Amino acid sequence: MSLDDFPTNAPQRPASQSEPVVRRVDRAAPSVVKITRAEELRLQLADEIVRGTLPPGILGTSALEDIAPQVIALAAEADRRQGDRGGCSIGVDVAVGDGRRIVGTVHRVYDEVLLSCGYSRLGPKARLQAWVRMLVLTVMEPARAYRSVIVARDPHVGKLAPAVVEIAPLDPAAARRALSRLVRIYDAGMCTAPMVFTRTSAAYADGVLSGAEPRRGTGHLRKHWRRGFGASVPGENEDPSHVLVLGGRLDFDQLWSRHGDALRTSAASRSSSSRSPSGSWARWSSRRAPCSR
Numbered sequence: 001m002s003l004d005d006f007p008t009n010a011p012q013r014p015a016s017q018s019e020p021v022v023r024r025v026d027r028a029a030p031s032v033v034k035i036t037r038a039e040e041l042r043l044q045l046a047d048e049i050v051r052g053t054l055p056p057g058i059l060g061t062s063a064l065e066d067i068a069p070q071v072i073a074l075a076a077e078a079d080r081r082q083g084d085r086g087g088c089s090i091g092v093d094v095a096v097g098d099g100r101r102i103v104g105t106v107h108r109v110y111d112e113v114l115l116s117c118g119y120s121r122l123g124p125k126a127r128l129q130a131w132v133r134m135l136v137l138t139v140m141e142p143a144r145a146y147r148s149v150i151v152a153r154d155p156h157v158g159k160l161a162p163a164v165v166e167i168a169p170l171d172p173a174a175a176r177r178a179l180s181r182l183v184r185i186y187d188a189g190m191c192t193a194p195m196v197f198t199r200t201s202a203a204y205a206d207g208v209l210s211g212a213e214p215r216r217g218t219g220h221l222r223k224h225w226r227r228g229f230g231a232s233v234p235g236e237n238e239d240p241s242h243v244l245v246l247g248g249r250l251d252f253d254q255l256w257s258r259h260g261d262a263l264r265t266s267a268a269s270r271s272s273s274s275r276s277p278s279g280s281w282a283r284w285s286s287r288r289a290p291c292s293r
Contacts, residue, residue: 041068041071041072045064045068048064049061049064069160070119070153070160071119073160073161073162074117074118074119074151074152074153074162075117077117077151077162077164078115078117078151081113081115081149081151081164082110082113082115083110085110085111085113086110086111087108087109087110087115088109088110089105089106089107089108089109090105090106090109090137091104091105092104092105092106092136092137092140093140094136094139094140094179096179096180096183097180097183100183102136102179102183104136106133106136106137109137109146112144112145112146112147113146113147113148113149114130114133114134114137114146114147114148114149115148115149115151116129116130116148116149116150116151117150117151117152118151118152119152119153120152120153121152121153121154121155121163122150122152122153122154122155122163122165123152123155123198123199123202124198124199124201124202125198126150126152126165127150127165127167127202128198128202130148130150130165130167131148131167132182133148134146134147134148134167134170134175135170135175135178135179135182136179138169138170138172138175139172139175139176139179142172142175145169146169146170147166147167147168147169148165148166148167149164149165149166149167150164150165150166150167151163151164152165193245194262195259195262195263197224197225197236197239197242197263198236199224199225199236200221200224200225200236200263201263202224203220203221203224204221204263204264207220218252218256221252222252224236225237225252225255226251226252237249237250237251237252237255246259
């Protein structure tokens with residue numbers, strides 16, 4: 001199969017609309033040329049083949065056939081969310097008390113929308129990263145109603161349509177309190193390892209937010225902590241850093257008996273950072289986007 005045979009599965013456009021044009025640097029002769037999105041995709045596929053990381057022959061092209069439609073769907077949804085907004089990076093310098101400051105850069109800001117798009121499956125890590133960036137920008141510019149949009153692959157295997165999470169604008173005072181808590185967690189973590197495990201702690205915090213904890217027990221936490229039967233995704237008990245800190249690969253009962261109180265405290269603190277001034281819980285708006293095929 002040649003590159004010309006790749007099914008791009010790009011959304012069909014009315015005849016009155018032109019193909020979106022992107023800019024690409026010609027590596028052979030340094031210059032910028034305008035090409036269509038479909039042409040850009042084919043060049044990117046060629047780049048992946050030349051890179052040499054794919055299996056040879058039809059094995060490599062088969063992998064690209066699986067990946068390309070998902071990438072197209074993600075890019076189409078990100079384009080739709082971006083609209084006509086121009087993107088920029090914002091330098092941040094925020095005082096957090098005791099003479100300390102948070103300094104850095106927040107990338108991919110489109111007016112008041114923080115847009116992130118990636119090939120990874122949607123999970124708590126991406127949600128936390130987007131939330132922290134929102135905290136910093138909200139504290140630095142409280143008059144602007146920043147919101148965050150995350151576009152990623154659906155966490156359920158086999159789903160082609162992208163998953164989208166939106167985080168609504170935060171109250172500036174609540175954002176400053178949450179940012180201060182994060183700094184305190186960082187300080188504590190520099191002295192001793194905090195009992196915070198990305199997926200397992202997020203599952204517990206989500207239960208607290210929904211009011212389901214502790215009634216539903218620990219069954220839903222086990223599937224994040226330990227690899228399920230036949231699952232390809234490792235459990236968090238296999239993470240080398242967790243093995244180092246905990247002194248071995250613990251099963252969930254061992255983790256819960258030794259560190260359950262600390263896990264509950266850290267997860268409850270994490271969820272309380274999302275509480276709005278009115279007392280209601282701030283919630284994630286998560287939904288699947290329509291598939292662009």
